[in-house]
Amino acid sequence: MEAKFKHVSNLIEKDIASGIYDETQKLLTEDEFIIKYKVSRNTIRRAIDLLVKRGVALPVQGSGIYLRKKRLGQPINLENLRGLTYYLGDHNVSSVILDFKLIPADNKIVDLMHCELDTPTYYVHRLRKLDNKPYCIEYSYYNKDLIPYLDNEIINGSIYNYIRNDLKKTINFIDEVISANVLTKEEADLLGLKENEPAIICENTSMFKTGTIFNYCYSVFNYKETKFLKMTNTA
Amino acid sequence: MEAKFKHVSNLIEKDIASGIYDETQKLLTEDEFIIKYKVSRNTIRRAIDLLVKRGVALPVQGSGIYLRKKRLGQPINLENLRGLTYYLGDHNVSSVILDFKLIPADNKIVDLMHCELDTPTYYVHRLRKLDNKPYCIEYSYYNKDLIPYLDNEIINGSIYNYIRNDLKKTINFIDEVISANVLTKEEADLLGLKENEPAIICENTSMFKTGTIFNYCYSVFNYKETKFLKMTNTA
DNA sequence: TATAATTTGTCCGTATGTATA
DNA sequence: TTATACATACGGACAAATTAT
Secondary structure, eight states: OOOHHHHHHHHHHHHHHHTTTTTTOBOOOHHHHHHHHTOOHHHHHHHHHHHHHTTOEEEETTTEEEEOOOOTTOOEETTOOSHHHHHTTTSOEEEEEEEEEEEEOOHHHHHHHTOOTTOEEEEEEEEEEETTEEEEEEEEEEETTTSOOOOHHHHHSOHHHHHHHTSOOOOOEEEEEEEEEEOOHHHHHHHTOOTTSEEEEEEEEEEOTTSOEEEEEEEEEETTTOOEEEEEEOO | OOOHHHHHHHHHHHHHHHTTTTTTOBOOOHHHHHHHHTOOHHHHHHHHHHHHHTTOEEEETTTEEEEOOOOTTOOEETTOOSHHHHHTTTSOEEEEEEEEEEEEOOHHHHHHHTOOTTOEEEEEEEEEEETTEEEEEEEEEEETTTSOOOOHHHHHSOHHHHHHHTSOOOOOEEEEEEEEEEOOHHHHHHHTOOTTSEEEEEEEEEEOTTSOEEEEEEEEEETTTOOEEEEEEOO
16 A cells, blocks of 8 residues: 555646646645645645655745756656656667576675675676667676566566566665766677777665665666766755 | 754764764664654654665664665765765865856856856866865856855855855755766866766756756766765655 | 564644745 | 745654564
């Protein structure tokens, strides 16, 4: 059962997406939302907080709650953890599996995933495509003690949906580290760039609620086409 | 007057920094904090929320509130908007001003800062150093209609502190966009790297509460030494 | 294994403060 | 100045997850 404030937040976001606030650029007031959804002020405020976090809404004390203008160039919002499939909505997402095997954890993996040496680990290396154009190169590791089974079919779809829907587990924390590096020959070929050109790297570490790491993923993006966005409120 | 939950959050963070929770890795319970600070449960929970956002604390339902292990390599936390000075604590921060002038906004600036053409704009180009070693190259623009005065002294210190303490204005939103690019000859020389090597770029757009942009800043970092971290809770 | 106690998560209601219009 | 609307803070009740018994 989904929490009420999350549910209401999603309802409001759907209304926003439908464009009903586009003209005024102003959402309903808290009191109006309270009546509309028959919830407490607390709940509405938590729902709005989520929209603020997602960079969608902007409450102004004494005035109202406004839409936040979208940025140009469509950078990847680091707050959006719903995966490529969701984020890229109307685009065609596919992937080519370059390698897939079960290996014992070496020192590097132990370090990255805080697991024991020789822990059985799925290694997945794939090229992800967007509208049939190379989009990013993934090197991903899954702790088999936590994710007991993976196969080609699962890998071809959304692994995160598999974890959520089939394993019934909840991903609670993701650390995302952004850096830059030079492209290897193989990576350059896959992305249609040249060796030693820059690459922008996103390293994701995914954890369950107690902080156990089930996945580490190193992704290489085309630096000419990819930016990452973090929106912050200091309030 | 600072909000109570922020104040309490800072007090708790100081206790964490002092190491008093290092042994158990477990903070006090909500009820214990309520007694200690004589505040409501709501206030304590908001204080803890801030610590969670900063990646410092990790509440576990039914169990307690735990310290979150620090990451290796000390990446720059994108949630930390307190500036270099705060973040790098015991290090020596300095800067070399490479250019500083008042210019009318051109089309590029208009686009980035959503201002009118020819708006008077301070342009600041500086090299920031950490322990006397080149750390990043900044190209920064300030809307003079919003930041009416800047001089060398202010620029040499923390501009953000000047805005907070002297102009008495509150920075409410910062959009941070991370990308990669190739270094220009000038940038490479300044950072001790070679032309066309990768650079990791952080573009900051800073806004006051109503969303008006007062600053756009393009920063070039040494890709060998700099990473950016985003910690996310899906809960 | 089952139950109770502990602890955080969600939700409600109310009152007051502060910024905006 | 007044009314509107969001921000802060308090209190209580119950649910859900974990831990101890």
